[in-house]
Amino acid sequence: MPTIVPVLLSGGSGTRLWPLSRKSYPKQFAPLTGDMTLFQAAAGRVAGPGFASPVIVTNADFRFIVAEQLQAVGIDPGAVLIEPEGRNTAPAILAAALHVAATTPDALMLVCPSDHVVPDAAAFRAAVEAGRGAAEAGDLVTFGITPTRPETGYGWLELSATPDGLAPVPLARFVEKPDLATAQRMFDAGSYLWNAGIFLFSVRTILAAFAAHVPDMLDPVRRALDEARPDLGFLRIAPDPWGQAEAISIDCAVMERAANRAVVPFAGGWSDLGDWQAVWREAGPDAQGNVLSGPATAIRCEGSLLRSEAPGLELVGLGLRDIIAVALPDAVLVAHRDCAQEVKEAVAAMKARGADQAESFPLDHRPWGWFETLVLGDRFRVKRILVKPGGVLSLQSHHHRSEHWIVVAGTAKVTVDGEARLVTENQSVYVPLGSVHRMENPGKVPMVLIEVQTGAYLGEDDILRYEDAYARG
Amino acid sequence: MPTIVPVLLSGGSGTRLWPLSRKSYPKQFAPLTGDMTLFQAAAGRVAGPGFASPVIVTNADFRFIVAEQLQAVGIDPGAVLIEPEGRNTAPAILAAALHVAATTPDALMLVCPSDHVVPDAAAFRAAVEAGRGAAEAGDLVTFGITPTRPETGYGWLELSATPDGLAPVPLARFVEKPDLATAQRMFDAGSYLWNAGIFLFSVRTILAAFAAHVPDMLDPVRRALDEARPDLGFLRIAPDPWGQAEAISIDCAVMERAANRAVVPFAGGWSDLGDWQAVWREAGPDAQGNVLSGPATAIRCEGSLLRSEAPGLELVGLGLRDIIAVALPDAVLVAHRDCAQEVKEAVAAMKARGADQAESFPLDHRPWGWFETLVLGDRFRVKRILVKPGGVLSLQSHHHRSEHWIVVAGTAKVTVDGEARLVTENQSVYVPLGSVHRMENPGKVPMVLIEVQTGAYLGEDDILRYEDAYARG
Incomplete structure (x- = not known):
């Protein structure tokens, strides 16, 4: 039975969770919903029997954070590939595939973002196992999340049939982030799932797909990997050829163009924690709709998230409704929950003013x-x-x-x-x-x-x- | 012409402006609306020609703050009386009167809280001068503030005639904090002013009034002052007799009972800065109704107060309406503006949890x-x-x-x-x-x-x- 090599994509720098997530130390490395960081939890989910050591794709700034966080949870990476610059997911996945092909050409690859929350790791592994057959048979398997609301912030997957349990279903098409009416229609229909950006395929299948659909990407990525420089346990991809690879997502480059696609439905709970609204939702609001963490006090508040991120920092909410307040000793965000998607804009405004807090931590x-x-x-x-x-x-x-x-x-x-x-x-x-x-x-x-x-x-x-x-x- | 001895009452510990005002260092000692602290501004308003050195009444915890803040603005106090415990305004004013009587029995006393804002100091001094004649003639003169809204949070003064300029008008009666309908009626009537707790009277007049209306207070306060202990330039009032003086306000003890009362109308602007709503109002909101101070950023906010109290602390408001956010490195308040009066409750909750921030600063x-x-x-x-x-x-x-x-x-x-x-x-x-x-x-x-x-x-x-x-x- 071919081994599954997890590939964790960890180069992102999500700023919508500012001030807790900043460019210098983004959300995947923060303990947003528990004791472990999102990255540690992602690595832990795909560790154990049936899985090879993970391949991490990250950038130079995060390499020591990756190494330290893996060490802290006792996971030994198979490789840490350092992107000279982020060029979206397609080149990253191609580089990982070429790297894996060099040693285990028969392997399957499980590609996962490292900044999502999947509370039930066992259910997730069961879904992966359910996709194995299709992946071994040459399908590009993606995992579709059973929707719990008509979400307009995600892409959706249209299935060619209504899903039944974990059995893979052929994918009909990708749907871009929809308007609310479309989202509601898909939510009601039952044959649409959320696109979580998690994939399972054999190394051979994905390399063939790259060759078929984005043939120009192969040469620069292969050369960039051939010329990669080992450095203290990391593998630094060569900048010049890498910069020639098209910056494009795996969805656009391969998945939307391929014919051999299957979806494993996953109903075990998932969030991309894409903004503070999502963090509030995932944390499980209390009877008043509030979520508190750290030394925070809520008096007559409803529907609010009050997070103090330092032991010595008292945060008090008084008479608030649908407010997000996140306090660190050097930066405080107070936002209406409906504006959670606009935090990026606030970060840009601060950066324009030259405030270090926009991108860095003390x-x-x-x-x-x-x-x-x-x-x-x-x-x-x-x-x-x-x-x-x-x-x-x-x-x-x-x-x-x-x-x-x-x-x-x-x-x-x-x-x-x-x-x-x-x-x-x-x-x-x-x-x-x-x-x-x-x-x-x-x-x-x-x-x-x-x-x-x-x-x-x-x-x-x-x-x-x-x-x-x-x-x- | 008798000299005017300013008496500044500075023992208060207002907690409604938490986290900027705390018991250990309350709002009168903070620069809430400018470079100077409220106490410094209060002392500066009554310094100069016509005024003797001020007498400060405060408590032991604040004595060095008082000394330091006066020194910083070049004002030499005539005396700093230390109350062993706060017993409301009547004993404090009586102690000051007895102290002044010992050296300048012919003086007038101008009694002022030290935590109010009076933007136009010259206008205030003109009002004081307008009250001089009545005070010399034996009236208890109080200053009434021309109301700018039907405020339910203040006591009001009913005048026996509609005021005309700064001419003193006999006081008909005190009105306790009214309901909104009563406040609106008084606001519309034109012969009602706000009670600001500022008084001008001769030492002889006020001592006679104490003797007439609260005779039991004289003995313990006189003994407490007789037994007072000089200590590094401060005068420490003796605790035991002091504790026997009734804890009562000057309004209840004397002003409401006396007959020789006059009001000088003051239209020059005043606020007690009693809560964050008042601070927001006094600071002069911009076109969107926002007030920002320190490194604060407001994006699509309306009617909100965003104060960062530390140079290295970025505060961001996003999509807020009528929200107060005050951020310090150890404590953050986020409150709906309508709940500004309830901050005390939040402080009590924190104190119950044993949080130092409830009462102290780092x-x-x-x-x-x-x-x-x-x-x-x-x-x-x-x-x-x-x-x-x-x-x-x-x-x-x-x-x-x-x-x-x-x-x-x-x-x-x-x-x-x-x-x-x-x-x-x-x-x-x-x-x-x-x-x-x-x-x-x-x-x-x-x-x-x-x-x-x-x-x-x-x-x-x-x-x-x-x-x-x-x-x-």
Whole structure:
């Protein structure tokens, strides 16, 4: 029985869930509906018997987040392909197919977005299993979601027959996002399902489909993969040929043109969490229609979502109706629920004003851990820095600042001008302006230190790197 | 011509403007409508020719805030009376009258709340001058605000004649907060004004009125003042006799019972900023009815107040109508404007849950300056500490924590186990657990340092004080 290789598409940067989802750390990496992030849950859904290690397709900015989040849930990726730039789903899936074909040409591929919610993983795996036969027989299998409302925000799938259980049904056609009347008609008809963008096919079938329907895409993607550069466990796709591949979705490039298409109906619950309205709906509103999380208080509110995303941030709603309020220490969104789709517009307005919050978080993820600015004053900055076990910062110096480091957890190995020493909780180190220094965590637990910088210029770009374990510039 | 002694009542702790106004630092000390705080503006309105130095009545928690805010605007208080506990306005005004009588028995007293907005200070002073004659002649003069709407949230004054300019008119009676129909009738009648709680009378007149209408109050307040203890420039009223004075408003105790009453009509603009609705109104909504302050963005909003109270905190409103959103890094209020009066209830709910934000700010004012916690972790805490020029912290030690101090602005004099030294920008000091230490600012500019505490217990109550310049326990 051919193995199923999960392919997780994780390069998206959904901004409609701002301020929790930002370009630098988008929603698939956030724990939106539970303890696990959407990406971790997506990977977990397709792990276990019958599944090979997953292939992840992401971009350079997210590579260490992907690695860290998979490690945290004990999943070893088969490969992490780094797109030099996002060119929609077709080139990404083709690259994954070519990569899989090189080692397991008989495999099936299960292509999944990594930012959706599927609460019942077992039901999902049963649906995948129900599609196996058709996929092995050469069909392009897609999974259609049993609709629960006449949704105008999704594409729909018209089936050639009314579905019965999990049995695959031939696909009649794709329907673009409909108007409400059309959505209602499809919802009532019973033979229309939502298009979730989840696919199962054999590697041979999809490669043949690419060759038949978008033959010009094959050459640049193949070359981009042939010239790909392995880098610390990631596979960096070559930029020049990659940029020649048409930026197009798998639906437009292949699925809408192919004849060998089948749909497995899936009634086990699904959401794309496409906006805050969807998050509110999926979280299960209480009797008053409210959803609260974090330290939030609702008084005489109805139909509202109140999310505080920080333990020390009190959010109070008073007399609200159908309001979404999402509070972080650096950014707060308050929106009418009917305007949830328009959050993108607010993000664009902030970006135009030059507000960092439009795209970035105060907490900055790096390959060795993360840091955040606690306070930025006149001529000083205070950071909290966490270095993962084994993490090594670059060997560096600064022209404009001195640094005081105080270790508050774990043990650091600190090198200043060639002299190394171990520094542990409640010990400090002074790094004078101009000195060549490095910080690393030789221990088994995370090391946390407080860095106090003083100087006339404190930008992140005042750094001279001499050596870097992570091949950064 | 008798001098006018302003008496500013500043002991209130309005919670209806939470999260900007909290018990520990209430609205009169916040810059709600301009650069100056309401208290500073109130003091500035009654400073200058014709006015003596003001007498402030406040409580122990606010005494250093009062001193600091007056100093910042260059006003020297005649006296700062510290109430051991708030007992409403009558005892406070009586105490002020007795205090003034001791030195200037011929003076007039102008009693003002310190948390109101009067945009036109010159017009206000003209109204005060218009009341002088009546006050010198022995009237209890109150200032009535020309109403701009049928407000049900205020008490009203019924005049015995329709006012004409600033000429004092005898007061017929006080009207308690009315229902809407009554408010509309009074608004239409033209001979009713709002009661603003601002009074002008001679010291002799008010003392005679207290003796006539609440004779039992005289003895405890006089004794409490006789036994008052001078303390670093403040006058601490004695708690035991003070506690025997009836807790009652000046309106109920004196004004409603007296016969010699006159009202000066004031049409120059006034607000008690009693809730966020009032703040929205006073700020002057734009064409869409919105008021924005700080880094706030409004998209398709109407009639809404969006206030971000921190430079690094982006607040976005989207599709809102008649919503108040006030964001601080530790607390966010989102309320329908019609519910502005109910904010108190939200604060009570938070307090019941034990949330510090109900009553306190992260920034803690002390006589020597202030501090704030930047981050509280497991076994560590990072604080930013500002010490004013001349400020001296107590000589102290801790049982459970060590401290690292890094000076980032100004110069500190640091004493650790008897050894003193000067520490300046970019220098650090280590204070081991158990050592007896003190920090002071001997310089001419504020000293800022970052304190990193490590230890198993980091509560503010792990402190042994050996000496304290500010007579604290």
